[in-house]
Structures are given as structure tokens and as C-alpha cells.
Amino acid sequence: MKKIFSITLALLGIFSCSAQKINNKPNVILIFIDDMGWADFSCFGNTDAQTPNIDKLASEGISFEQFYVNSPICSPSRVAISTGTYPQRWNITSYLSNRGHNKERGIANWLDPSAPMLARSLNEAGYATGHFGKWHMGGQRDVSDAPKITEYGFDESLTNFEGMGAKLLPLTIDETGKVGRIWEGAEELGKPFTWVQRSEITTGFINAAVQFIEKADKEQKPFYVNIWPDDVHSPYWPSFEEYGLAKEEGKRGLYLAVLEEMDEQFGKLFDYIQSDDNLRDNTLILICSDNGPEMGAGRAGNLKGYKTHLYEGGIRSSLVVWGASFIDDSAKGTRNKESVFSAIDIAPSLLEFTGTKAPKNSTYDGENLIKTILGKSNSSRKFPIFYSRPPDRKNYYGFKNLPDLAVREGEWKLLCDYDGSRQELYNIIKDPGEEHNLADVYTERAMTMTQKVVSWYKLMPVLE
Incomplete structure (x- = not known):
């Protein structure tokens, strides 16, 4: 009888450990594409290029048609999704540049590290946190004394020339085989640095993210990972094999080639997550763009305006959310055309989703809309979404007196x-x-x- 009792306890222990691992806090991956138009995913209507890997996630998840970012330009948009607050609260209202240019426009040189970073809250709650990709919230041009990315709540980081810490710097190669560099002098903004073909940098970020996820999974820690590619920001440098042909189609052709190659590179990450039962059933992926497209490159469908504009084309982003075991079954593969919410709502929503407490004395401009994000509701924000234009963009892309x-x-x-x-x-x-x-x-x-x-x-x- 004692032997049977011991075996029973042992089996219960096994089941208990298994249940404990299955019931770990959920993992989150946030993909923030650069300068992509609302209609650039093929699942959002692009017929000039195909994005099959992202389309597959959309077919198993939810596509949101009325999701907004909180600025029509990169740096403030990144502040908003990182903190759940309006970027104006931190004096970041346009892209961060050199010191003189920042001062001229009345904006900070970097994001105040005391901002309520989603990553820091999750890290303090036991999450492994990693940032892989463009940062652009401090540490660019001659601003070499900005805080390191890891000072904002990340265990590890790998960025480009617009952030402090380890980085991948872009090489170019044209149809003749001539190799060049895009950002000379960026080596001063943190080490180690590696020069990589511009067309392969997204793969570099994804490889680093996968290694980070493998480590977290081995240590049985939940993870929060930013993957913020340089793609599809200009200048457009697809692979050597594609460059010559795409160049013949002009700016739009080069853009579409980069878009398709970005999707192909993301396929490795998606396959990795979906091929592991534990990761597939316990990971939520969110994909959107930081702002609208550059004129002549991406497109926003029938929406007016481009990047830097407060018209819909500058601030509305296609959002795809995937989570095999988290999204309501009735919502999988659907398009939400009703719910109106924005990037500042992501942080408070993910805090609720992960069961993480907000920092003391913090105030979010965003609202908890996790039920909407997971397809269990069609609710919208209760409060309005406010905007101010980038101070240096009163006239832009042919629009005067914006x-x-x-x-x-x-x-x-x-x-x-x-x-x-x-x-x-x-x-x-x-x-x-x-x-x-x-x-x-x-x-x-x-x-x-x-x-x-x-x-x-x-x-x-x-x-x-």
C-alpha cells in the first residue's frame, strides 16, 4: 500500500509540474514595423506584393481595421506603445535627431527612464524582456550619452544606429556588386557592433530574438520581446538578387521587394513559435506599424495622407493579433471593423493579460482593452484619442498648412x-x-x- 501511495504521489507530482509549466504566465511578442501603410499587408488589400506569413497569422487570429498609433512619426509613436502614455507628456513629438535639431524643435534628447515602461513592469514581475530592432527613443546622431536600452527594463537588446547598446549596422550592395555603408559614425553609439547587409538585418534581429526566447524557455521564464525591424523604412535595399529588377520599378518597386523579404524573414520566427507546442499555446503576437507610409512607397488604401500627417493615412495602422489558445474561437480568422483603440491602450491591456501590476503612482492615458484584443468583445476606447502634429511638419509631402x-x-x-x-x-x-x-x-x-x-x-x- 505504501508503495502504491508513493507512486501515486510521484504521478501527482509529475502532473503538477506539467500543469505548472502549462499555466505559466503568457509570453508576448510585439512586432512594430517601420513606415508601413495601412493597406500594405496582402491580407489588407495589397495586390502588388504578397505577405503570406503575416497573412497566415491573420487567418488564425484577428485583423483590426480601426487601430491607431499615437503619432504619425517614429519616435513619439514608439514612446506611446512602450509606455501607455501620450508622447507629448515626455516632450517627444517628432523623430529624435541631433542635439541642435532637437533643441530647435523643443523636444527631448531621449525618453525619460522614469516613464512607465511596459517592459520594466513585466521584468519586475519575473519576465525575461528583450528588445531587438530599431529603438529611436534616445541615442542617435551626436546624442551618445543617452541611457542604454537595458536601462528601460530590458534584459537584453540589439538595435540599429538609433539606440545605445549592441547593434547591427547596415551595409548596401547594388546591382553591380558595389558595397556601401548607410550610417557612417554609428559605431560611437555603443558596442559591440556588426556590419550586416541591410536586406538581412531583420533576420539578425529575429535570430537574436529566437536565441533569447530559447534561453527564457529553458529557464521556464515567461518572455516579453520587442521585434522592431528597420523594414520597411527608406532607403530601400532588398537583397542583391532582387535589387536590380526592383530598381527598374522605381521607389515603389524597391519598397515592395523589401516588404516581401521582411515577411519571408518573419516566417522563421512564426515557424519557430508554432512548431513548439508550449510556445504555440502560450504566446500572443501583435503586429502593426509605427506610422503611415512614406509617399511613393507604401499605401494606405483609400485613407488620406501619409507619414507625418494627422489624417488617417498617417495614424491608422493595420493590426494583426495571433494567439492560438488566447483568442476566442469565434473570432479566429475575422476582421474587426468596429473597435476603435490605439497604441497607448496596448500597455495597460498587456498588464491585465499577464496579471502584472502597474507601477505605483503611474497614470496611463491608455485603457484596458484586452477583451477586444482577444476577440471576446467589440468594445472601443471610452475616451477620445488626441494628437498633435510633429512640430517640424507643417508642410509636407505636398500638403501645405497642415x-x-x-x-x-x-x-x-x-x-x-x-x-x-x-x-x-x-x-x-x-x-x-x-x-x-x-x-x-x-x-x-x-x-x-x-x-x-x-x-x-x-x-x-x-x-x-
């Missing part, structure tokens, strides 16, 4: 200048292309929304 502020609230979108003048009001559901200004028709609504966005902007700090 509006300074914008707000999305329910089915309505309003744009105006800092003083509330030149109102543009659109019903975004009926008019996603922002073609019919209704400010003179719905004057009371226009005035109310104007007051809200002007008041919000006045509350934001000013760099002294």
Missing part, C-alpha cells in the same frame, strides 16, 4: 490648429478618406471636439 491638432471620438474625427481655428470635421465611418468636411454642418459638435483637443494640448508639458 492642421496642428486632431482628435478621434466615436465615429467622428476633428482636425484644427493650435488656436482651434480651421476646423475639419469628418464622420470617419462614412467618410474614411476625409473628403467631406462637416464642420459647418455640425457646428456644435465641431466646437465641442475643438475645445477638448485644444484643452488637452494646453495640459501637455513644454520643454524648458
Whole structure:
């Protein structure tokens, strides 16, 4: 009897350990593509190029059509998704450049490390945290004294020329075989550095991320991983085999070649996650872009505007969410056309998803919308989404005298200048292309929304 009892206890121990491993906290991978248009995934309508690996995730997950980032340009957009707060709170309203240019535009040289980083919260809760890819929140050009990426809550990092720490720097090769460098002098911004063909840097980030995940899995630690490729930002340098032919098609051709090669490189990561039962059943993947496309390269479908614009083409991003055991079965393979939310909602949502406490005394501008993200609800944000344009982009891409502020609230979108003048009001559901200004028709609504966005902007700090 004692022997049977001992065997039973041993079996219970095995089952207990197995259950403990299965019930580990969920893993999260956040993929933040650079300068990609809303309509550039083939599952979002691109017929000029194919993105089969991302399309496959979309067919098993959820595609969101009304997801917004919080700036039409890189650095502030990255601050928003990292912190769950408006980037204006940290005086980062345009891309971070050299010291003189930053000062001229009234923006900080780097993100304040005291910001409520999602990575730090997860790290303190026992997560292995890694950042692999573009950073651009401090440590670029002549700003060589910015905090290292690992000071923001990451155990490991590998970046490009726009961040402090180990990095991959881009080489180029044209159709004649001539090799060049894109960012001379970036070696000063952290070691070790490795020069890699620009077309293979995404693979370098993915290889580093996979090694990091393998280590975390071996140590039975949940992981949070950023994979933020340089792709599909200009200059466009597809592989040597593709460059010559793509070049004949001009800027758009080069862009599409880079887009397809990026998707192909991501295939390795997706296959790795899906081929491991433990990882497949316990990992959530989110994929979107940091802002709209560069003019003449990516496309935003029927949405107006480009990168740097507060029109829909600059701030709306295609979002794909995949999670084999997390997404509601009824939502798998669907398109959510109703829910309106933004990048600042990601951090509080993932804190809830992982059962992680928010930092003490922290205040998020984002809302917890994890039920929407997982397909268990079609709820939208309760509060409006506010915007201010990059201060150096009043006239850009052929658009003159661009509006300074914008707000999305329910089915309505309003744009105006800092003083509330030149109102543009659109019903975004009926008019996603922002073609019919209704400010003179719905004057009371226009005035109310104007007051809200002007008041919000006045509350934001000013760099002294």
C-alpha cells in the first residue's frame, strides 16, 4: 500500500509540474514595423506584393481595421506603445535627431527612464524582456550619452544606429556588386557592433530574438520581446538578387521587394513559435506599424495622407493579433471593423493579460482593452484619442498648412490648429478618406471636439 501511495504521489507530482509549466504566465511578442501603410499587408488589400506569413497569422487570429498609433512619426509613436502614455507628456513629438535639431524643435534628447515602461513592469514581475530592432527613443546622431536600452527594463537588446547598446549596422550592395555603408559614425553609439547587409538585418534581429526566447524557455521564464525591424523604412535595399529588377520599378518597386523579404524573414520566427507546442499555446503576437507610409512607397488604401500627417493615412495602422489558445474561437480568422483603440491602450491591456501590476503612482492615458484584443468583445476606447502634429511638419509631402491638432471620438474625427481655428470635421465611418468636411454642418459638435483637443494640448508639458 505504501508503495502504491508513493507512486501515486510521484504521478501527482509529475502532473503538477506539467500543469505548472502549462499555466505559466503568457509570453508576448510585439512586432512594430517601420513606415508601413495601412493597406500594405496582402491580407489588407495589397495586390502588388504578397505577405503570406503575416497573412497566415491573420487567418488564425484577428485583423483590426480601426487601430491607431499615437503619432504619425517614429519616435513619439514608439514612446506611446512602450509606455501607455501620450508622447507629448515626455516632450517627444517628432523623430529624435541631433542635439541642435532637437533643441530647435523643443523636444527631448531621449525618453525619460522614469516613464512607465511596459517592459520594466513585466521584468519586475519575473519576465525575461528583450528588445531587438530599431529603438529611436534616445541615442542617435551626436546624442551618445543617452541611457542604454537595458536601462528601460530590458534584459537584453540589439538595435540599429538609433539606440545605445549592441547593434547591427547596415551595409548596401547594388546591382553591380558595389558595397556601401548607410550610417557612417554609428559605431560611437555603443558596442559591440556588426556590419550586416541591410536586406538581412531583420533576420539578425529575429535570430537574436529566437536565441533569447530559447534561453527564457529553458529557464521556464515567461518572455516579453520587442521585434522592431528597420523594414520597411527608406532607403530601400532588398537583397542583391532582387535589387536590380526592383530598381527598374522605381521607389515603389524597391519598397515592395523589401516588404516581401521582411515577411519571408518573419516566417522563421512564426515557424519557430508554432512548431513548439508550449510556445504555440502560450504566446500572443501583435503586429502593426509605427506610422503611415512614406509617399511613393507604401499605401494606405483609400485613407488620406501619409507619414507625418494627422489624417488617417498617417495614424491608422493595420493590426494583426495571433494567439492560438488566447483568442476566442469565434473570432479566429475575422476582421474587426468596429473597435476603435490605439497604441497607448496596448500597455495597460498587456498588464491585465499577464496579471502584472502597474507601477505605483503611474497614470496611463491608455485603457484596458484586452477583451477586444482577444476577440471576446467589440468594445472601443471610452475616451477620445488626441494628437498633435510633429512640430517640424507643417508642410509636407505636398500638403501645405497642415492642421496642428486632431482628435478621434466615436465615429467622428476633428482636425484644427493650435488656436482651434480651421476646423475639419469628418464622420470617419462614412467618410474614411476625409473628403467631406462637416464642420459647418455640425457646428456644435465641431466646437465641442475643438475645445477638448485644444484643452488637452494646453495640459501637455513644454520643454524648458
